[in-house]
Amino acid sequence: MVETNDRPILRATRLARRFPVGEGVWALKRADLTIARGAFVLVTGPSGCGKTTLLNLLGGLDRPTRGDVEVGGVLFSKLNESGLARLRRREIGFVFQFFNLLADLTAAENVELPMRMVGLRKAEAAKRTTELLEAVGMSHRARHTPFELSGGEQQRVAVARALANQPSIVLADEPTGNLDSKNSAEIMELFKRFNRGTGQTFVIVSHAPGFADYADHVVHMKDGEITGIDHRGGGRG
């Protein structure tokens, strides 16, 4: 068992995922992980080591072949697809490598959508959207569609969207993988700022070694297994 803290918000137990390709491929062989509330965790390792698979399982985007995930005391295995979706709405925010903003919507609408999904009234959602876009420095681009934004700008909007419902956990899969070094640093600073300011838990997958400085804990992975964890205690920023 690899633990980052003794006040867990997220716990993975004997997590494994096998993909039914040919004879079957074990993308994640076994992962035991406990992440504390308010932690800033970086998951790192070589390409193909199972980082993204682990993140998808932690976020309930995929079902494990073995093992279980517990978020805020709720076991994923006890939830059906609808229950899992409802939990994702409120408790988990996602940031993806390719931003994945909805192309049909403007920046503001992208941020507003998760709030509307949980039943927030339009006026309240609009107010919070403005605050979030200001917080990520994108209020001047609120009415622009993703096609009219640069990669860095799109990722800022994606960060605002991930934080829309004030989730307990934000999961980011290679959030800087498509950005230059300046934008990458800005995004990491943004994550760190929200982590410090709101006490939300951040789990970031990246193979960029430089980002370890931001993290409280660095989880190392290799060949579908967690090989170790560094406790850094505070990190940069």
Next chain:
Amino acid sequence: MMDFVNGAFRLLGSVVRALSPKNVARTVRELPLYTPLALRSVRRRLLRYLLVGLCLGAGIIVFLALSAAFRGTALNVAGRTEDLVLPADVVALDLGPGSVGSAEALGWVSQAGTYELFDRWQCETSLGTRWAIGLADDSGLWQAAGVGDRPGPGEVLVPESLAQACSLAPGDVVKIGVVAGLGFTGGEFRVRGVFGGEVARDALLGEALLLRLPDVLSLRAELGAAPVGPGGEVEPNAVAVRERDAGDRRRLIGRVREIFPGATLWWPELPSDRAYRAVGGFLSPGNVILALVFVMAGLGVFNVMLLTLLQRKVQLGVLKALGSLDEEVFLLLLLEGSFTAAGGTALGLVGGALLVRFVDRTSIVPLSVTTSSVAWALVLAIVSFLLAAWLPATLCRRATPIQLMAGRRLYLNPRSTCAQCGRCGGF
């Protein structure tokens, strides 16, 4: 096979669940969120979604035009066809075994109309093989057929055309009987007169020799050429029924068929019956063609909806990752298709009506769009749209967020064994 049956039951179950009051209420609650999303999506993919509307619209236009053409042609043919002339509304011939005592069985007819028994016998005569019809003295068929001069005992009436062909005159003798062995056995009947005009066109009496019923029955009994009941009685083998009030003929036919299941039934067909037979039967060629129109339209809708889904896997996966329920994504896809489908349906109805009216100006058959054809077009358009959109939307509903976001193949059966096999290729 079991997988298919299971899949069919699951599909049925999902339809029933989707229509449950709880789900309908939730769908209505979600409409304000997903309708603008769907509208935005349609606007961005307008040309593609226009194809959905065009498929249905074209289907409706072809349906209305074809149904008008089939109906017009049937009515035209019905108008040009002469009715079968019969002296009764329903005639049952060769009542078959067990028909003796049929007078009791026919007692119910007195409620619906009148009936009479008569005899129809294919016999050998000196004029060749002929039908001999034996009618009672008080038979209504004499009057119904317009025969004024009735034959007396031992007399026969012959058709005018036959009398001319054989140079028969009143007083001449006609032999009626059967061929037994090498010889002829029968009786002799004197020609009372001839009949022609309207009666000559009668399908039942037209070319037959008309005699008194007792004469025919006694001759047949004598020759052993008649069905005999348990008591040795010989009964007529045909029934003519006339309905009291017009419009109850179908019921009358049904009852006669019930009483004499082996009998051959004749009745003058109404023009509407002929038109119905041409286009109205459930599996009539016309209806099969009309149904195929919507099968083709449905395939068009299916292709467009599937293409739209497959090109937006990532976007739909993101929606699910953000917390959209499977049912909400399903609703979104159906909504997107339904906007242009509704537009296409309206366009099709107007276009179909205009086309039929335009063609009617130069057509030799009367063309018109009926209320029932519009109703059928609407029902078939809605059903074909729902069936065509259901599969792509179900594929999306069943896929996991990561399956969509990673652009993996989608299978109707969400079990991993399906993906492992992958022989069908998925979507």
